[in-house]
Amino acid sequence: MDRGGFTMGRSGRSVPLVQGKAICKSFNSDIRRIEVLNELDFILEQGETVAITGPSGIGKSTLLHILGTLDRPDRGTLLFKNEDVFAFDPERLAAFRNESIGFVFQFHHLLAEFSALENAMMPLLINGRKKDEAEERAKGLLVKVGLQHRLTHRVNQLSGGEQQRVALARALVLSPALLLADEPTGNLDKKNSDHIHELLHELNRELGMTLVVVTHSSELAGYMARRVTLQEGRLVEEGDGIE
Numbered sequence: 555m556d557r558g559g560f561t562m563g564r565s566g567r568s569v570p571l572v573q574g575k576a577i578c579k580s581f582n583s584d585i586r587r588i589e590v591l592n593e594l595d596f597i598l599e600q601g602e603t604v605a606i607t608g609p610s611g612i613g614k615s616t617l618l619h620i621l622g623t624l625d626r627p628d629r630g631t632l633l634f635k636n637e638d639v640f641a642f643d644p645e646r647l648a649a650f651r652n653e654s655i656g657f658v659f660q661f662h663h664l665l666a667e668f669s670a671l672e673n674a675m676m677p678l679l680i681n682g683r684k685k686d687e688a689e690e691r692a693k694g695l696l697v698k699v700g701l702q703h704r705l706t707h708r709v710n711q712l713s714g715g716e717q718q719r720v721a722l723a724r725a726l727v728l729s730p731a732l733l734l735a736d737e738p739t740g741n742l743d744k745k746n747s748d749h750i751h752e753l754l755h756e757l758n759r760e761l762g763m764t765l766v767v768v769t770h771s772s773e774l775a776g777y778m779a780r781r782v783t784l785q786e787g788r789l790v791e792e793g794d795g796i797e
């Protein structure tokens with residue numbers, strides 16, 4: 555993992571990786587308008603690991619989608635290394651997202667009819683990499699997540715835990731500056747959850763990967779240096795993070 559030029563570890567003095575300013579987001583339901591994010595401010599330093607907790611329906615996924623530029627705020631700005639990404643034209647924004655952000659969702663959104671290897675290669679091919687290079691790189695990540703014996707299996711022949719590991723490999727093949735995970739183990743049994751937790755922990759320790767994880771698991775949250783919770787549309791620090 556050598557691309558992207560992000561600095562390792564926490565550094566309060568460098569340009570933050572992500573800076574959200576006064577982010578507002580609401581949705582219209584049948585009967586009323588739901589204010590989900592309300593002037594939310596957020597700074598994420600390079601190499602930082604953050605767990606976001608909070609009750610169901612509070613807006614965690616909404617926030618993660620905005621951080622991942624999959625959805626736009628109604629108001630407010632989102633800076634990546636001081637660049638206003640929502641000011642990018644659609645093509646540039648898509649390229650930025652492909653190269654800079656990895657996603658792991660609770661339901662992995664893999665292509666069921668394709669192999670583990672093909673799924674993990676997909677972001678590289680979209681990025682215009684040659685097939686050989688894409689294959690080599692995707693294999694490397696699949697080995698890293700412990701799936702060396704499942705490369706050519708179709709995804710719908712894999713267990714839930716294996717599928718989630720393919721999703722993790724796919725999220726990482728382009729060495730994103732930021733990995734966003736939305737309840738990545740919410741759907742898994744303890745053994746498989748533990749494996750994913752350890753992998754996420756390792757990624758930060760070994761690679762300085764910046765991680766934002768929405769989770770109900772206190773174990774996974776405990777691996778993250780910083781824990782925040784969503785309350786009334788804003789983030790509240792939980793304190794006792796490992797500084």
Ligand code: ADP
Nearest residue numbers: 581582588590609610611612613614615616617
């Ligand atoms: P969490 O991930 O914390 O469970 P969400 O971010 O998914 O919460 O949702 C926050 C609130 O916004 C919920 O009340 C949800 O119903 C509402 N919401 C989320 N997405 C949409 C949408 N696309 N349209 C309408 N309401 C939505």
Ligand code: MG
Nearest residue numbers: 614615616736
């Ligand atoms: Mg959610």
